[in-house]
Amino acid sequence: MATKKFMYLNRRSSFGTVYAIESLEVVLIAAAFEQDVSLAFMDDGVYQIVEGQNSDGIGMKNFSKTFHALGDYDINKLYVSKESLEERGLTESDLMPLVYEDEDDDWAEKPSIKIVTNDELTAIMSEQDVCLSF
């Protein structure tokens, strides 16, 4: 099957709407299709990968830990908007330490998250074949 560049664009926070958990579900299902996958987090979407989420009080599943599994599915390009973080008073240290093992580098553990400016994100988006927005 042809390989295309798929980007999943996440613009909403973890809870409040169904989109964050749906996006993650699609990413995991789509992993079986072995495409070139990247994720982008901008606007309130940056909240999805903040460390230490707790949804006990709202009766919803805390699915944020599932992001740690992405590395095992060869999904290791997670682009986060620098401007969106700054607008919300967040820094990279507030985010989950998501990593993957690089098979081309003796399985060294490397960070999956890359902070990029909106200009850089625009350039990355324009390289994609398919962009699914959540």
Next chain:
Amino acid sequence: MKFAIQVNEGPYQHQASDTAFQFAKAAIENGHEIMRVFFYHDGVNNASRFTLPPQDDRHVVNNWASLNIKDADGEPELVVCIAAALRRGMLDESEATKNSIEGNNLHPAFRISGLGQLIEAGIQSDRLVVFGD
């Protein structure tokens, strides 16, 4: 060009489904192919055969059905996401029987299937066009 379409919103509340329909109709009229329409999130509500708008309003469900979007074997390519559909009470005969529920509401021009069909559409089409917020 070979298009795939994704519809994320239900009928009548949001214009997304109408706009997607107009786009699909225009594309077909201009010699393009719509290989699949994937109904996701509240978009699954576009597939209810119980939809009864007032007489002076457009019929969103029948509009979709009128496009006759099928594969080479005559199977409908108006595809409704199964997880989104079952959550919202959108059932075909097989799902109703499986879950011991009387009655079913899926319009026969549509079929229920999984999210893999959306990814496959993204791979096989020249463009995947998304309608909705």
